[in-house]
Amino acid sequence: MKITKISPIQIACLLLMAVLSTSMLSAPAAIFSEAGRDMWISAIIAPVSGFILISTVVALHRLFPGRNLIQYSVTVLGAPAGKTIGLLFLLNALILNGNQTRQFIDFVSMNYFTRTPSIVFTASLTLLTALAIRSGVEVIARIARLLTPIIILIILIIILPLTYTINLERLLPVMEHGFIPIAQGTLALNIWYSMFVYLTFFLPHVESNKRMQRWGWISVTTVALCLFFTFVYTIGIMGSALGAFTYPFMVITRYTQAFEFLAHLDSLVMLFWVLDVFLRACLTYYCVVIGFAHFLGLKDHNPLIFPVGLLIMCFTYWSFPNTIVFASSAPLIAVSYNIFNFIYPLILLAAAKLRGFKAQSSD
Amino acid sequence: MNHPKTYIVVILLIAILMLLFDWRGLKDAKTKAAYLILYVPGVALAILLVINPNIPGPVQWMQPLFQPLAKMLFKS
Numbered sequence: 077m078k079i080t081k082i083s084p085i086q087i088a089c090l091l092l093m094a095v096l097s098t099s100m101l102s103a104p105a106a107i108f109s110e111a112g113r114d115m116w117i118s119a120i121i122a123p124v125s126g127f128i129l130i131s132t133v134v135a136l137h138r139l140f141p142g143r144n145l146i147q148y149s150v151t152v153l154g155a156p157a158g159k160t161i162g163l164l165f166l167l168n169a170l171i172l173n174g175n176q177t178r179q180f181i182d183f184v185s186m187n188y189f190t191r192t193p194s195i196v197f198t199a200s201l202t203l204l205t206a207l208a209i210r211s212g213v214e215v216i217a218r219i220a221r222l223l224t225p226i227i228i229l230i231i232l233i234i235i236l237p238l239t240y241t242i243n244l245e246r247l248l249p250v251m252e253h254g255f256i257p258i259a260q261g262t263l264a265l266n267i268w269y270s271m272f273v274y275l276t277f278f279l280p281h282v283e284s285n286k287r288m289q290r291w292g293w294i295s296v297t298t299v300a301l302c303l304f305f306t307f308v309y310t311i312g313i314m315g316s317a318l319g320a321f322t323y324p325f326m327v328i329t330r331y332t333q334a335f336e337f338l339a340h341l342d343s344l345v346m347l348f349w350v351l352d353v354f355l356r357a358c359l360t361y362y363c364v365v366i367g368f369a370h371f372l373g374l375k376d377h378n379p380l381i382f383p384v385g386l387l388i389m390c391f392t393y394w395s396f397p398n399t400i401v402f403a404s405s406a407p408l409i410a411v412s413y414n415i416f417n418f419i420y421p422l423i424l425l426a427a428a429k430l431r432g433f434k435a436q437s438s439d
Numbered sequence: 440m441n442h443p444k445t446y447i448v449v450i451l452l453i454a455i456l457m458l459l460f461d462w463r464g465l466k467d468a469k470t471k472a473a474y475l476i477l478y479v480p481g482v483a484l485a486i487l488l489v490i491n492p493n494i495p496g497p498v499q500w501m502q503p504l505f506q507p508l509a510k511m512l513f514k515s
Contacts, residue, residue, distance in 0.1 A: 171498070260513055379461055379465050379470055380474065386478070387477060395498055397493055407512070408498055408505050408509050410509070410513065411509045
């Protein structure tokens with residue numbers, strides 16, 4: 077089979093968009109409940125884990141060129157343990173997929189389409205993503221490269237006119253309750269930064285490890301900047317009232333007025349969110365499909381796309397009867413993401429180093 | 440649930456269409472087995488979720504394992 081090559085910049089864009097999509101809207105409220113008004117400090121510390129994760133995944137790819145996490149976890153840990161943890165990793169990825177679809181449909185049906193049954197959005201998003209993945213990894217990467225400037229522009233249009241209304245005194249007092257809430261906020265932000273582990277499924281297609289590492293770091297930095305400014309703007313505008321809203325970013329965009337005649341920019345948020353969730357779904361859905369194909373020992377992943385899509389649609393509804401139950405399960409899911417997406421690759425790298433695998437490419 | 444039977448019929452119809460669409464692409468026995476490993480649980484789960492949407496899911500299974508850790512690490 078021909079191996080398609082994609083450029084590091086495209087993957088960096090894809091990862092950036094994937095992480096930004098859900099974090100821009102739901103992170104402010106989630107991190108505010110942990111770190112209070114110091115959450116912007118969490119936003120400065122949290123990217124460290126993103127840098128560590130990118131370096132770990134690239135280092136693992138240097139040890140096992142052309143292979144991904146599911147494949148080399150068997151090589152490093154042996155067949156029984158590697159297969160079991162690989163399956164758990166894939167289940168975690170399925171939960172992540174279900175979660176993001178759930179967030180998407182909850183957001184859309186709460187704010188825009190209040191009467192449409194949510195299955196319409198789940199089915200259309202999954203079907204669209206399935207068709208994108210069927211076209212191959214190159215297509216996904218190119219869509220990401222194409223849409224990233226548009227999405228960044230939308231974010232700037234939404235956020236820049238608000239600069240006059242922020243009041244930085246709302247950020248004071250700094251570190252009112254000490255460092256522990258900030259550390260909790262940082263761990264909670266790791267829900268999003270741990271997503272960079274999915275780089276491992278794209279690395280076999282990328283020409284250069286070194287350039288990928290650099291672009292990965294740029295991607296992490298951009299996410300950190302976007303989150304930092306989102307946090308400063310949301311607290312600066314709303315203060316402690318932030319805790320009362322599920323989507324503070326959505327609320328502040330309703331304030332946005334540019335040049336006194338451009339109002340109702342919340343429709344732009346819809347545009348931003350739909351494009352972004354589509355890219356995120358492309359990334360995570362593709363990773364689950366590739367993961368299952370390697371887990372079951374197939375060379376071609378195309379036949380598995382629709383069954384995995386069906387599973388994702390089931391995971392969207394499974395055991396979440398309403399938004400409140402869904403929101404209360406967030407700490408559990410955060411622990412699960414931290415374990416499988418962040419700690420597991422670190423353990424894998426340590427085990428590979430201890431067992432004496434040598435780097436096979438100097439690049 | 441208003442009409443569980445209608446929903447089940449719709450799900451079965453979609454499942455059959457999916458199988459018809461994909462089956463020609465499945466060449467060897469290994470691919471067929473892998474396809475069915477994902478397809479059968481998916482359809483079964485979809486039907487189960489229509490009959491009873493509140494069956495405990497993976498997040499509930501995590502609870503005994505991760506709840507102490509989650510309580511220690513996070514406030515909410």
